[in-house]
Amino acid sequence: MTDVAAGAAAARGGLPDRDLRSRVAVRVNDDVRQLDLDNRTTLLDALREQVGLTGTKKGCDHGQCGACTVLLDGRRVQSCLVLAVTLDGAEVVTVEDLAPAGDLHPLQSRFLERDAYQCGYCTPGQLCSATGMLAEARRGWPSAVTTDLVADRTALTDAEIRERMSGNLCRCAAYPNIVAAIRDVAAAGGAA
Amino acid sequence: MRAFRYHRPRDIAEAVAVVAAEPDATYLGGGTNLVDLMKLGVARPGLLVDVTRLPLDTIGTLPDGGLRIGATVRNSDLAADLTVRRDFPMLARALLAGASGQLRNMATVGGNLLQRTRCLYFQDVTKPCNKREPGAGCAAREGQHRDLAILGTSDACVATHPSDLAVALAALDAVVEVQEPAGPRDIPLAELLRLPGDEPDRETTMVRGGLVTAVRVPPLPYARVSTYRKARDRASFAFAAGSVAAAVGLDDGTVRDVRLAFGAVAHRPWRAYVAEDALRGQPATPESFGRAADAELAAAQPLRDNGFKVPLVRNLTVATLTDLVDSHRRAAAWVP
Ligand SMILES: Cc1cc2nc3c(=O)[nH]c(=O)nc-3n(C[C@H](O)[C@H](O)[C@H](O)COP(=O)(O)OP(=O)(O)OC[C@H]3O[C@@H](n4cnc5c(N)ncnc54)[C@H](O)[C@@H]3O)c2cc1C
Numbered sequence A: 001m002t003d004v005a006a007g008a009a010a011a012r013g014g015l016p017d018r019d020l021r022s023r024v025a026v027r028v029n030d031d032v033r034q035l036d037l038d039n040r041t042t043l044l045d046a047l048r049e050q051v052g053l054t055g056t057k058k059g060c061d062h063g064q065c066g067a068c069t070v071l072l073d074g075r076r077v078q079s080c081l082v083l084a085v086t087l088d089g090a091e092v093v094t095v096e097d098l099a100p101a102g103d104l105h106p107l108q109s110r111f112l113e114r115d116a117y118q119c120g121y122c123t124p125g126q127l128c129s130a131t132g133m134l135a136e137a138r139r140g141w142p143s144a145v146t147t148d149l150v151a152d153r154t155a156l157t158d159a160e161i162r163e164r165m166s167g168n169l170c171r172c173a174a175y176p177n178i179v180a181a182i183r184d185v186a187a188a189g190g191a192a
Numbered sequence B: 001m002r003a004f005r006y007h008r009p010r011d012i013a014e015a016v017a018v019v020a021a022e023p024d025a026t027y028l029g030g031g032t033n034l035v036d037l038m039k040l041g042v043a044r045p046g047l048l049v050d051v052t053r054l055p056l057d058t059i060g061t062l063p064d065g066g067l068r069i070g071a072t073v074r075n076s077d078l079a080a081d082l083t084v085r086r087d088f089p090m091l092a093r094a095l096l097a098g099a100s101g102q103l104r105n106m107a108t109v110g111g112n113l114l115q116r117t118r119c120l121y122f123q124d125v126t127k128p129c130n131k132r133e134p135g136a137g138c139a140a141r142e143g144q145h146r147d148l149a150i151l152g153t154s155d156a157c158v159a160t161h162p163s164d165l166a167v168a169l170a171a172l173d174a175v176v177e178v179q180e181p182a183g184p185r186d187i188p189l190a191e192l193l194r195l196p197g198d199e200p201d202r203e204t205t206m207v208r209g210g211l212v213t214a215v216r217v218p219p220l221p222y223a224r225v226s227t228y229r230k231a232r233d234r235a236s237f238a239f240a241a242g243s244v245a246a247a248v249g250l251d252d253g254t255v256r257d258v259r260l261a262f263g264a265v266a267h268r269p270w271r272a273y274v275a276e277d278a279l280r281g282q283p284a285t286p287e288s289f290g291r292a293a294d295a296e297l298a299a300a301q302p303l304r305d306n307g308f309k310v311p312l313v314r315n316l317t318v319a320t321l322t323d324l325v326d327s328h329r330r331a332a333a334w335v336p
């Protein structure tokens, strides 16, 4: 060990560097990626800085804004609070892969048509979140504003969409158009 | 963030042994609270023991009609469970009132119960906080404490427990199954989380290394008509300013039995035993509900800026119990 490396190890409480890093295999969109990570790396930073997928955005980095939303094993989560080291064998879908290359996902089309953004910074998170949310609704999950908790299926009224999307903030306040775009897709059957 | 090692235990016994043996090891659930606190420098573990792949992720029905919920069941899966929605609606409603869709998909039951306070000074390492650093003082008492506790506080700490789920579980007399280095133990939820006293840094009655493995909810037939009501600064995605979990069993117009717990008012979910005792045998009217809430809240010691919680929780109690009585009446009038 060089003096520098030994000094750095001492600063980490004497632990050898290898214990503080991990190798994980994560399927990101279509590719299995072998990631060699500092254990502190969040999924968000791994995606942006190691995988090179910068569609996923960092807003707050504390779970409060939803800009970093991705689909993890099919469920929407905030990638800023997920440690990448936990993801060996997991499957991540980002905004880049919601639709096949060159195509648009129905949500993306409706966001365009409904002008559901201004600066666009929150949009990738809104799209991934809405994708996960529509899947939850198809499975019959209720929300805080659902009156009949035991109904098989709850219609996605504007109030339902707003509640279910409350984890995604939009600093430009494009909310009315975001709700409209999602309502269109929900009305057309939810889009897989 | 301090660098840390990461370990995925083979089984429960190994998880507990590893954490018990290393003073700076801690369990990692969904990470939605812990990872945030690590970024803030408030939590500085040297070893994370990831419990999310342990076989603790199932919801089972017990022979007596109760529920057994594994500690790593995600909040969203618990809220979506049909038995929970049908038999314990207050539980589903409390979960759905918490955080956001994304966070509920990550958050585990164990992590939710053991999440740390949202007190601003606890989260800011440049400020004095007895919970983070025993003896340092409490910046909240004279500072921003609008969101903090009015019941069961101490000179040392006025923090609140932020969980919605825990309030419903307290009302339902839930029992927490923990695995400690010495073996398994059952702890009533009401006794798992402590009041601050002189040691606000000690938050639970588990010994170090204790792992929450499951939560049992005993049957409560009248909880089929129960609910959770939460008041907050915005309509969604905000912690409670005050909340109420309630169920009431009626004999004609009289309160036969009642469960009532308050959230966002104390260092742990506040089971309103005084109000419950005052209500049994009384007419199920808004007047009785108000008197019972007043009796419970007589012990409140609000600070400069959080006195609003007293009438808030009182009004939530009256409104929630009144709604439940109406629901019972509608259910009784309903002829299939
Ligand atoms: C922006 C935001 C808004 C939120 N709003 C709400 C809200 O409105 N209502 C609400 O109730 N919550 C809210 N939360 C909090 C959220 O519910 C919690 O962060 C979550 O429930 C914690 O669960 P987790 O599995 O992610 O825990 P982790 O972050 O993994 O762990 C939390 C703590 O529990 C310990 N732990 C975890 N599992 C176990 C176990 N099995 N045994 C022993 N110890 C364990 C960890 O060591 C850690 O100390 C919010 C969070 C954020 C970030």
Ligand code: SF4
Pocket: B117, B119, B120, B121, B122, B128, B129, B130, B131, B132, B137, B138, B139, B140, B141, B148, B156, B157, B158, B159, B200
């Ligand atoms: S209220 Fe408790 S958590 Fe907040 S600053 Fe005071 S001691 Fe710390």
Ligand code: FES
Pocket: A057, A058, A059, A060, A061, A062, A063, A064, A065, A066, A067, A068, A069, A078, A079, A080, A081
């Ligand atoms: S960047 Fe993850 S929630 Fe804001």
Ligand code: FES
Pocket: A116, A117, A118, A119, A120, A121, A122, A123, A169, A170, A171, A172, A173, A174
């Ligand atoms: S479009 Fe600008 S933040 Fe939403």
